[in-house]
Amino acid sequence: MHELSIATSIIEIAEEFAVKNKGANITKIEIEVGELSGIVVDSLEFALELAIEKTVLERAKIIITTIKGMARCKQCGNEYVNSDWHTACPQCASMDFDITGGKELQIKSIFIE
């Protein structure tokens, strides 16, 4: 359940944000979670639900967006979906690739009013 520590970090960042913005009321927070980030979105959601009580996120709408794992083939340059770290290039079958997306684990935006 490291999702719990991730949830705690999200709340910490939001609380710091609220302080910096003079106690602004956070209405919504957008979070991006890559498929290769090592985070299970359902567990994160569950953890957040428990953890936000009595915090600045208590009444905020929480939007979690999943980002596909992506790789670029070093042999033929093809860019393709690689959701498990070890998908060969569908164009040339090479396993020689760079991961170009899907490791994200970030707070994208915070909405205040």
Place this chain on the structure above:
Amino acid sequence: MCDTCGCEGDSPVTYNKPNEEHSHDEKHEHTHEHPHHEHPHHHDHDDKHHSHDPKHEHGHSHGKEIKIEQSILTKNNSLAERNRGYFEAKNIFVLNLVSSPGSGKTSLLERTLKDIGQDLNFYVVEGDQQTMNDANRIAALKVPVIQINTGNGCHLDAEMVNKAVKQLNVANDAVLVIENVGNLVCPSLFDLGESKRVVVISVTEGDDKPIKYPTMFHSADICIINKIDLLPYVDFDVEKAKNYALSVNHHLKFFEVSVKTGEGMEAWYAWLKDVEQHK
């Protein structure tokens, strides 16, 4: 995790040296009132990069958007970098040992300390949810050690290592081995400031471990395949395991060992003694 609300607050992290009475608790403030009001969450498991919540497009606005684009791991990552700077300044070589429970991390350490403990100045940080057992095994070899008990925490983080290392008082030019909590999932996300990450698997686990837990194998530098003395009794294909591991991380370096018989340990020791080269 506490039964009432699933929080970590009830089980403080503790730091203990074997044969020392007191422990340094991190006090967590925690109350158990959970008033039930509604919180309107909602989520999209959308495949697209930018999903907007369709239900709210026409409703009331959510106010002013402020772009943050901040990694959620920022705090741990920056603390880990601070640890790394400290280790570099003191020329300390740091290993983060990770594996499933029981793959042989502590056994590997014990044997390593017995065999080459004279050649390198070792210090050890032990991470487990509960008990002093692993630290006691290390202390029996007269090596300075501190036990971190994470309570319900499933991984060590940079802050815990920072605190433990301060108490250990690690000498310059030492080798610090951090044995993480036995778990192939969570520790992969938490940089401790180590020089190298070492993942241990044993042949009694499946040879497909590397693709079942790719995040960990992707993040490691070294992979030790342990308990090869048991190969005749199990269906573990070493080449297959290595190929799986390489498919998620083609930079991985392997050692095949039996901590029990000592087979393969020389190569591991040679690598360790060559620390200057891979700092």
